[in-house]
Amino acid sequence: MLPAALNPASVVASAANASRGEKSRLGLRSRKTGVHRGFAACNSRAALGLREASSKSRVGSRCTGKERDTESGLDNFGKRYYGSSLGRFMSVDPHDFVVSDARNPKKFRSDLLDPQGWNRYAYVTNNPLKFADWEGLEKYLVVYVQQPVAGTATTWTREGFGVNTGHAFIGLKDTTAHTEVKAGFYPKEMGTVTPLSPSTTGVVKDDSNHSWNVKQEYKITDDQYNAVQTSISNDKADTNLQYNLNTNNCTDWVMDTAGVAGVTLPDATGTWPQGGGESPGPLGQELASQPGATVQQQNGDGSSGSSSGSSAKTDEQKKPEDQ
Amino acid sequence: MKQLLVLAVIVTIASAQTESPGTHCVLVAGVGCGNLVVHKTKRSDFLPDAATEKRFANEGLTFTFDANDTLDGIVAVGNKGYKTDKGVSPGDKEERVLQAYGKPEKSGKMVLNKGENEPIGFIGDRTLMYPGVLFVIAKGRVWAIEIVPAS
Numbered sequence: 001m002l003p004a005a006l007n008p009a010s011v012v013a014s015a016a017n018a019s020r021g022e023k024s025r026l027g028l029r030s031r032k033t034g035v036h037r038g039f040a041a042c043n044s045r046a047a048l049g050l051r052e053a054s055s056k057s058r059v060g061s062r063c064t065g066k067e068r069d070t071e072s073g074l075d076n077f078g079k080r081y082y083g084s085s086l087g088r089f090m091s092v093d094p095h096d097f098v099v100s101d102a103r104n105p106k107k108f109r110s111d112l113l114d115p116q117g118w119n120r121y122a123y124v125t126n127n128p129l130k131f132a133d134w135e136g137l138e139k140y141l142v143v144y145v146q147q148p149v150a151g152t153a154t155t156w157t158r159e160g161f162g163v164n165t166g167h168a169f170i171g172l173k174d175t176t177a178h179t180e181v182k183a184g185f186y187p188k189e190m191g192t193v194t195p196l197s198p199s200t201t202g203v204v205k206d207d208s209n210h211s212w213n214v215k216q217e218y219k220i221t222d223d224q225y226n227a228v229q230t231s232i233s234n235d236k237a238d239t240n241l242q243y244n245l246n247t248n249n250c251t252d253w254v255m256d257t258a259g260v261a262g263v264t265l266p267d268a269t270g271t272w273p274q275g276g277g278e279s280p281g282p283l284g285q286e287l288a289s290q291p292g293a294t295v296q297q298q299n300g301d302g303s304s305g306s307s308s309g310s311s312a313k314t315d316e317q318k319k320p321e322d323q
Numbered sequence: 324m325k326q327l328l329v330l331a332v333i334v335t336i337a338s339a340q341t342e343s344p345g346t347h348c349v350l351v352a353g354v355g356c357g358n359l360v361v362h363k364t365k366r367s368d369f370l371p372d373a374a375t376e377k378r379f380a381n382e383g384l385t386f387t388f389d390a391n392d393t394l395d396g397i398v399a400v401g402n403k404g405y406k407t408d409k410g411v412s413p414g415d416k417e418e419r420v421l422q423a424y425g426k427p428e429k430s431g432k433m434v435l436n437k438g439e440n441e442p443i444g445f446i447g448d449r450t451l452m453y454p455g456v457l458f459v460i461a462k463g464r465v466w467a468i469e470i471v472p473a474s
Binding site: 155 | 376469
């Protein structure tokens with residue numbers, strides 16, 4: 001049993017509790033706007049295999065607190081073993097080393113663009129100063145944004161008689177099961193919202209096929225994954241959700257849902273005629289400026305034309321650095 | 324007397340600091356409003372931060388920008404003192420628009436979309452489009468005036 005201070009789940013959960021605001025639909029949310037902190041648990045001689053392990057038969061590795069078997073000298077990451085003396089896993093990453101997804105053959109994994117990502121034995125693309133891998137497998141909270149004008153903080157745009165306010169939605173990705181659930185928040189009945197009458201009944205809907213131009217992934221623990229999954233399920237079943245163009249729109253919902261996993265998204269307020277609030281335009285700009293964001297020049301489903309600031313395996317934004 | 328002079332200076336400074344840069348500018352179709360010129364003024368020229376944007380919004384002006392962050396539209400809503408060079412203000416009756424601008428080039432109902440083609444609502448009852456300016460009509464009155472590039 002690891003001390004609480006060394007237990008990644010407890011630390012992340014603590015951060016979640018500290019940063020999680022109240023539900024905005026109650027109008028009580030107090031969101032922190034602080035910058036996500038980096039994490040360097042593996043930045044130690046032991047973690048990098050430069051120092052002998054303890055004489056105890058099983059000790060906690062300095063790297064993500066995993067248990068080390070002194071007979072083999074390997075760290076148990078659950079799904080595979082890590083040899084700290086080699087700085088390599090003993091088997092390949094069992095998740096998605098595929099050029100295309102079976103369900104979406106056009107989808108190209110952006111981390112293949114990073115040559116370090118081709119080594120399926122490497123620990124966090126050989127960048128332990130920046131990334132951490134808790135289980136040898138990954139679960140992600142993914143924030144997708146379709147900006148009204150790609151690449152700008154503009155909150156709305158008009159073409160002819162159509163105004164586009166953009167959209168933000170959540171993805172919940174399990175690379176073990178090769179699944180990703182995408183969901184977003186909408187007015188329940190189309191045609192019911194106006195700037196003059198911004199409130200109506202809301203509904204959480206499947207957003208599997210929704211296009212986007214900015215994506216940011218946050219690695220989360222099993223507990224956080226389950227909490228978000230439950231939150232989305234509850235919201236889908238809730239018939240009393242209130243959508244408000246200014247105070248509880250799709251971006252507010254994304255921020256609240258990310259908050260369930262302890263992920264605090266940056267403030268993204270903007271204005272529009274006779275209103276204002278959180279908006280996909282500013283949110284997209286904020287996320288695009290973070291390390292690891294995937295940015296497309298135009299809105300699409302991510303199958304082509306995307307670029308990434310760095311490998312998609314970014315968990316630095318939610319890990320405290322003072323372990 | 325000296326105290327009154329000091330008070331007057333303080334009041335003058337305070338009012339200058341709270342005055343919005345867009346206050347009292349005239350909305351000109353296809354051009355802009357004062358120093359704010361569509362297809363010319365950049366966001367960074369006048370909206371350095373969210374606080375300034377909010378200040379403009381409180382004054383009744385909001386903006387759209389193109390992919391280069393150049394001003395693409397200026398929208399005036401509410402009875403905040405903005406009017407077009409032909410004297411039409413938000414809150415005026417629809418007839419006032421027709422008198423000043425004549426028959427619109429186009430008219431229709433403005434659809435509010437979440438994303439590119441997902442209608443979630445409407446904006447006003449109808450919109451009257453003229454070259455360089457749009458009037459959104461709600462309940463028989465001008466709800467919003469949008470200045471856009473003339474072409």
